[in-house]
Amino acid sequence: MYPRWLWSGFALPGVIWLILLFIIPFYAVIGVAFGTVDPILFRPIPSWNPLDWNVGWMSQTLTRLEPGGDLWDVFVRTTEYVVISVGASLAIGYPVAYYIARHARRTKALLLVLLILPLWISYLMRMLAWVNLLEVDGYVNRFLMWSHVINQPYGWLDGKPVTVVFALIYGYIPYFILPLFAALDRIDQSHLEAARDLGASPLQAFLRVTLPLSKTGILGGCVLIALPMFGDYYTPNIVSGAPTTSMLGNQIDLYFHGTSQPTIGAALTILLSLFLVVLMGYYIWTVHRATKELAST
């Protein structure tokens, strides 16, 4: 009933926009990373033709990323922070999501609103809130001294990895809980009732029914927060600011806004993207497999 060209015509403006301002910029990064640097002005000269690509800067960056190089430590540190943060998010987030999805009845609506609320309070405000609390004379120190856990105010904001990891967890956990909640909410109660009916204890019903069925939700949540976390630079800057807690994102930021070496920054961005693509690919592959399993049952 509609002319054939209508829908592709509708899609065209958006697609063109995305090609111009999303796809082409990726190529700009590649062009700069594989380009040369003007020796006098120290400005990057991008190479658009793949045949003109200068691998020098890229291989230099790669070398620094190998074990022993100075970027390797940053990479390891970033991975540690992300793994710990994601793990903690899972440990904290799963019970919360589980409760809201499966047990809260009258309070479910209210809890859902509270769950979503942090997403709409600016991320920076939430970080600001904790910076205030973690100041030398902030509430956290005052409480810890009042309860005699420590005798002197602790410099939480003086380049402490603990603070950075804590901030990462605090910042990203709402994005983790939401898809996990959705996955748990979708699980049919009758599956659990069947398990109990067939003799499983509550713990067994959880381990053998709920947990496996929520696997995709868990994985989805993990990937959803791990990907941006790898590129995060503002969180360490806000709660720490010291080079000892610097993450990969900080390095990229420095090469653009610090020492003005965009070529290295671009190279690092590409390497980070490739690494994340592998992560994403793994996620898509697992989801694809899980969907096939579900379809065949």
Added chain:
Amino acid sequence: MTVATAHAAPPKPSTWTRVRGWVGNPWGRPRFLVGFTWLYMAWSIIPALIAIQFSFNSGRSRTIWSGFSTRWYWGDVDSVWSDADLHHALIQSIKLAVLDVAIATPLGVLLALGLARWRGRGAGVSNFIMLFPLVTPEIVMGVSLLLVFTHVFTFIQPSTTAQVLGHVTFSISYVVVVVRGRLFSIGRQYEEAAADLGASPAVALYRVLLPLLMPAIVASIAIVFALSIDDFVISYWLSCGAGCDTVPIQIYAATRAAPLPSTNAIATILSALTLASIIIGYLGYRFFTRHERAGGGLVGDMAAFDV
């Protein structure tokens, strides 16, 4: 079991069993989980509330409370109202958000319609391209946009224009996802009914599909506005300096540098704007779907966002 035992009272459960039952009752309310969840909610929200409280501090500290005052909003020379930088940042944030909504919403709605119904070669690729911004880390987008504006589209340097273009680029995909969900639940039936009754394709789109899409359009406006106002990374990478600074950038700079409650104040204003946007969007969604409800409620509405 002997006859004697059968008549005796059943043995009382041990204390351990009773405690475990109280804690781990699967059909009752699992008290550990309840407590844990509310604890999480408190941990999640109270710090922000404290920050908001301190924006009304009558002293200059963000950590020591000296009484209630609105000096950091207006009155004091460093207040949001008086401080030129803060003032300008607020206006810049709103400007970017409004422009973002104005451009991304039509583009996104059209793209959603197109992708949902396009049956040709290129539909799959276009869909893939649309999904990409949703999973790309912001720093990668920030770097790529910065480099494209400094080396390719050099007629647009990092500037307000660049920031708007960047915002729209990540916003389109959100509009598509929200509108597509609604489109999927509507189906083709209403447009077919309209055509069957004599409506030309244009009338079917305008008088039947568009009103039915309004809830999703309103919701995506609210979401895009909120995302844009809260955006830090893209605005930062495409900033031209002080003239392009948005509120998140100001907060970022001020948090470590010159801590005054005015930072709290502007952050509070920002959060209030975001929340207002979401609430208006939600109410708008409910208003435009009022015909379709026999019952419903909040939890039912959440399902509409399953994408």
Added chain:
Amino acid sequence: MAGEVTLVDLVKKFGDLAAVDGINLEMPSGEFFSMLGPSGCGKTTTLRMIAGFEQPTEGRILLDGDDMAYTPPHKRNVNTVFQSYALFPHLNVADNVAFGLKRQKVGKREIRERVAETLELVQLTGFERRKPAQMSGGQQQRVALARALVLKPAVLLLDEPLGALDAKLRKALQLELKALQQQVGITFIYVTHDQEEALTMSDRIAVMADGRVEQVAPPREVYEEPSTVFVADFLGVSNLMDAEAVGGANICRLRLGDFELDATRGKTDARGSVRVTIRPERVHLEPQDSTGQNRIPGMVQRLVYLGNSVQVIVHLAVGNTIQALVQNVGTEIPWKQGTAVQAHLPADALRVLEDTGAALAPLDENAVPA
């Protein structure tokens, strides 16, 4: 008179799959015409092609002689009642019904009059301001009807409109729809998978399978004189049996195992392997010692009491199991489980069928027919 639809060599392919594989149908004006068949038989696709939502791969769709296969749906003088009703949720009943009239630029007063008239026709006067979400399924269905009828189309298409309603309401609405059609006088083209529905309402039925028409005939003929295996099996219990035929002019001599039977109905000139059918109410059960032509000994396997009748499942000596239906006339039935009987299959009740190869529903010999 207007409203005659003719389908000529109509084909619709989705990729390599032929949903409609060459059908020819004539639906005269003023008739209640049903397309009946299992899901996937192509009936809905055919209806959608008549409405204009699908374009045929080949063939013609004639409305009063004019081919409208390539006319867009909004220009056809044909209206549809959708399975899901598709009532516009943002409009009330009156605006829904008036929608088509507004497209035709009819004047406001005339719109009001015609809407009121049609709502009265479907017994929904007073519901003008209600929204669809506030109405029951049966009421919504009537709004959908009114919305289509108010435009006085030449043909009304109905896509399983009663599917979402409970059994009792469905029965009541079947009679209402039939009465409505006779009152309004326009052609109704009705799609359903429910054979009872089709038998109740239709003037003629087209039984379809695998994208093709198996038989087109009035209800009585389709039930009592099915021409193919599929039709016999789809409507009611068929008691299908395989036999060897040695053909004749009016009498077909059949060999069923060790027994010879005569059949005078159906494809009596057939030769070789054939399939035969007999309706359960025509199977006559006689005592074990009864003799005569067309009788096969068997044993009563089961009895199913249906209230107004009793189903007797008999296992025949030739290996088949057939169903006999014995009317409840107040006396006790002499056959008990395990009794030996003679099944008399009267020659004028046995039909020799043509097998078109259409896939039948999976057989369950012990199933009680719906």
